[in-house]
Amino acid sequence: MITLENLTKxxxxxxxxxxxxxxxxxxxxxxVVLVGPSGCGKTTTMRLVNRLIEPDSGKIYLEGExxxxxxxxxxxxxxxxxxxxxxLFPHMTIGxxxxxxxxxxxxxxxxxxxxxxxxxxxxxxDPADYRNRYPKELSGGQKQRIGVARAMAADPSVMLMDEPxxxxxxxxxxxLQNEFLRLQEDIKKTIIFxxxxxDEAIKMGDRIAILRDYSTIAQYDxxxxxxxxxxxxxxxxxxxxxxxxxxxxxxKLGDVELVDWPTAKLEAGADEARAVLDRSDKEWVxxxxxxxxxxxxxxxxxxxxxxxxxxxxxxxxTSTAIMDTTLSSALADMLTSENSTVIVIDSDGAYQGVAxxxxxxxxxxxxxxEAHGGEGHDAIEEHGEDKEDASAGRLKDxxx
Amino acid sequence: MASLxxxxxxxxxxxxxxxxxxxxxxxxxxxxxxxxxxxxxxxxFYVNSQELDTIEARSxxxxxxxxxxxxxxxxxAASTIAVIIIAVPLGILLTRPRARFITPVLLAxxxxxxxxxxxxxxxxxxxxxxxxxxxxxxxxxxxxVLPILRNTMVGLDGVDRSMIEAGRGMGMSKTKALxxxxxxxxxxxxxxxxxxxxxxNVGTAALAWSIxxxxxxxxxxxxxxxxxxxxxxxxxxLTSALALLxxxxxxxxxxxxxxxxx
Numbered sequence: 001m002i003t004l005e006n007l008t009k010x011x012x013x014x015x016x017x018x019x020x021x022x023x024x025x026x027x028x029x030x031x032v033v034l035v036g037p038s039g040c041g042k043t044t045t046m047r048l049v050n051r052l053i054e055p056d057s058g059k060i061y062l063e064g065e066x067x068x069x070x071x072x073x074x075x076x077x078x079x080x081x082x083x084x085x086x087x088l089f090p091h092m093t094i095g096x097x098x099x100x101x102x103x104x105x106x107x108x109x110x111x112x113x114x115x116x117x118x119x120x121x122x123x124x125x126d127p128a129d130y131r132n133r134y135p136k137e138l139s140g141g142q143k144q145r146i147g148v149a150r151a152m153a154a155d156p157s158v159m160l161m162d163e164p165x166x167x168x169x170x171x172x173x174x175x176l177q178n179e180f181l182r183l184q185e186d187i188k189k190t191i192i193f194x195x196x197x198x199d200e201a202i203k204m205g206d207r208i209a210i211l212r213d214y215s216t217i218a219q220y221d222x223x224x225x226x227x228x229x230x231x232x233x234x235x236x237x238x239x240x241x242x243x244x245x246x247x248x249x250x251x252k253l254g255d256v257e258l259v260d261w262p263t264a265k266l267e268a269g270a271d272e273a274r275a276v277l278d279r280s281d282k283e284w285v286x287x288x289x290x291x292x293x294x295x296x297x298x299x300x301x302x303x304x305x306x307x308x309x310x311x312x313x314x315x316x317x318t319s320t321a322i323m324d325t326t327l328s329s330a331l332a333d334m335l336t337s338e339n340s341t342v343i344v345i346d347s348d349g350a351y352q353g354v355a356x357x358x359x360x361x362x363x364x365x366x367x368x369x370e371a372h373g374g375e376g377h378d379a380i381e382e383h384g385e386d387k388e389d390a391s392a393g394r395l396k397d398x399x400x
Numbered sequence: 401m402a403s404l405x406x407x408x409x410x411x412x413x414x415x416x417x418x419x420x421x422x423x424x425x426x427x428x429x430x431x432x433x434x435x436x437x438x439x440x441x442x443x444x445f446y447v448n449s450q451e452l453d454t455i456e457a458r459s460x461x462x463x464x465x466x467x468x469x470x471x472x473x474x475x476x477a478a479s480t481i482a483v484i485i486i487a488v489p490l491g492i493l494l495t496r497p498r499a500r501f502i503t504p505v506l507l508a509x510x511x512x513x514x515x516x517x518x519x520x521x522x523x524x525x526x527x528x529x530x531x532x533x534x535x536x537x538x539x540x541x542x543x544x545v546l547p548i549l550r551n552t553m554v555g556l557d558g559v560d561r562s563m564i565e566a567g568r569g570m571g572m573s574k575t576k577a578l579x580x581x582x583x584x585x586x587x588x589x590x591x592x593x594x595x596x597x598x599x600x601n602v603g604t605a606a607l608a609w610s611i612x613x614x615x616x617x618x619x620x621x622x623x624x625x626x627x628x629x630x631x632x633x634x635x636x637x638l639t640s641a642l643a644l645l646x647x648x649x650x651x652x653x654x655x656x657x658x659x660x661x662x
Contacts, residue, residue: 052569077571087566091584091659101570134661151570160569 002026002158002190007048007058018044020214022058029188033205035195037238041215042194046160049192050079062158077105080151080159080189084166086143088135094120094146095131101154119149122183141172148180152187162194177203198239202227202246210235224250228367244364245328253330253344254323256363258353261341263288266295266310273310274303284339286317292350294320294343320345321355327363330355432648436641443637450630459622459631465638471614472642475533475605479540480598487545487597488590491552492578507550514546518604526611536613540604544597551593555586584659591657595650602643616642 003025010017018041026032034042047053049060051072059068067075088097095116102112117127123145135143144165151159165173165180181204184191195201201208202223209220212234219231227247230236239246262280264273266287277285277300287296287310298314305313319337321330321344333342334357344352447460458464494503513521522539529535559582567577606617616639623631 050569052565073571073573075571076569081566081569083562083566083569085560085562085566087560087562087564089563089567089581089585091661093661100567100572104571104576136661 001028001061001063002049002192003059003061003064004045004049005059005061007045007055007060009044009048009053009055017214019048019055020216022215022217024209024217024220026190026192027207028190030206031184031191031193031204033193033195033201033208034211035198035201035205035208035238036211036215036218038196040211040213042196042211043162045211045215046162046192046194050076050081050160052076077101077154078156078158080156080161082147082151082159082161082164084163086147086164086167088143088146088150090135093132093134094138097135097146098131098150098153100150105154107154115153119152123149124179140168141176144168144172144176145179152189157190159189159191160194161191163196164193165200166195166197180204199246199249202249210238224367247364247367248328248331248360249326251327251363251367252323253321253325253327253342253355256327256355256359258344258355259359261286261354263351265290270303270310270313273298274300277303284341286343286351286354287314288351291348294345294351297339299339317343319343320349322347323352327360331360334360429652432644436644439637440641443634447630447634452630453628455626456628456631459619459626459628460634464619465634468614468616468618469638469642471533471608471618472602472605472616472639473646475536475540475608475613475615476598476602476646479537479544479601479605480594482537482541483544483548483597483601484594486541487548487593488552491549491590492556492583494549495553495556503553507553510546510549513542516543518543519607519610522607522611531612533608533613535611536605536608536615539611540601540608543604544600547596547600548590548593551596552586552590555589555593556582558589559585585662588654588658588662591654595647595654598650599643599647602646606639 005023007019007022008017009019022045024032034045036042044053048055051060051067054072055068059066061067062075062078088094089100095113098116098119099112102115107115116131120127120130125142125145130138130142135146138146148161148164151161165176168176177200193201193204195204205223207221208223208226210218210226210231212218218238219226219235221229224247226235227239227243227250230239230243236243261284262276262282263286264276266289273285273287277283277298284297284299286294287298289295294317296310296314297317298310302314315338319333319342321333321342323344323346325342325344330342334340334355341354341356343354346352450456452460490506493499494506518539521542522536525535525539529538563581563585564577567581568574572580605613605615606620608615609618609621616635619635620632620639621635623629623633623635
């Protein structure tokens, strides 16, 4: 857990503070994302936590311990640190890079070496292949993985990440984000994550702190609450248009009620398929094989033209998703599929149900109702009691 | 999909570079000594084909050439080592934030040293101090400080800030960040400065005769004052050959000392 208390920092020669009276609490094992426009002081805030920048006033607590005036080099060895430029040392091998903090804290060679292998395996890079390579031999995504592995080398309970996935292409970024979230489920680090990208914040954050000038908190809450109930115009404009689309990133197919679509056995033949179609109000029938794996979509026209062999009629049922798929990517798949649906399958590939456009619409409506009904208010009150949180005050003003 | 991409990435990655570079560099490393050997052989046959009078024979006898060459190497080595000892630590010091305010002053002084004609520096030393090997070395030092000082500073300033930030952020002390990151990364630029200083010194050492410091310049000077072309040519060719060889050696040292991975 990280607790910041009334942190203030004014840089020499500047009138305005970079960070003004900032207090916040980062709960154990959660990712808290600091997000805000350029120059709002989010990076400065992060660097105050490991005292790369010394605060003028205020206190920093790490797991309850006041670290405001302990030796700052020693302190930083306890805090994982990843920056956007990664900063791998080009004259050291991957292994030596990862060993940076273990060396600083005096681990023996055996322990360090084992840890290097463990971490390389953890980020999906074969130790035998990579530990003796130099950073220039790696791709951008691989460097980024090593940057994260290096920060975790001495197993810090707390990590600071400053736009760690910023400088890579969107496809690799999304892949690394997913990998990291999976990793975090196991390692449960307490993480402060800085980004200027609200979409990344929504995806990565257990909580999001939206910052405005002087690093003052405009709103600090769970992503879904921020999307549903922006505290004020600043937050609303920072989230931007399409908040409801962004919300689809937060819900998974497993959370919504799937449609029970008419299905028929592939082996049963065209007549059976037609019978199923006639009984239902849908225009398509999904054909399953013996193991209930989706095979093909057929509609009335296909069945009319068909010469009885169902294996070749209709269109292949390729648009599939699992329960963990977000509504957002399910929606993207629907828009490109022949009949605007995604087939939901389980881990064995067996049919579970179908999601279509009404599924999504229903889900968004439910979210809205929920937000304006119960949970939104709870969140506000919780904040109000918690402490003198600026965002809570503003939230209430907005409500009134 | 992912595995395909990764395979493609593996295929596109450069092969570990060391072996390839060494193989390509070998003929390159041998070219210069071969050329110098050719020139020296030509000089040898040329001198042998001339009928030398006693003055010429004495001026370019083997013991004299050997002595002057050793003197030349001695002056060059002593002055270069002295310059490294002075300029590298000074350069490191001047890039520390706390010393920034004196940087312009010291750079100006070093610039003045370089801008002054070398023979002038040597003459000045002879007038205000004395003559001989020691003063010659001092003169060369004054002259060669700048390239190493400047390259040390440029090299350290050129180190990517994100490396230092990452190092400090992981708990390296300032000293550790300097010795573990900044200096190793600045080594190629510092080495280039040292090589420049070396080349300047081996050239300027040819003027050491002017304050009785010896060196191959002495042979040229003898030839000029006695009006013996063959002596002048011998001195000049030997001076150039030595300069080329020392620069070549400097290049090899640079390649060997450059940190891997850069």
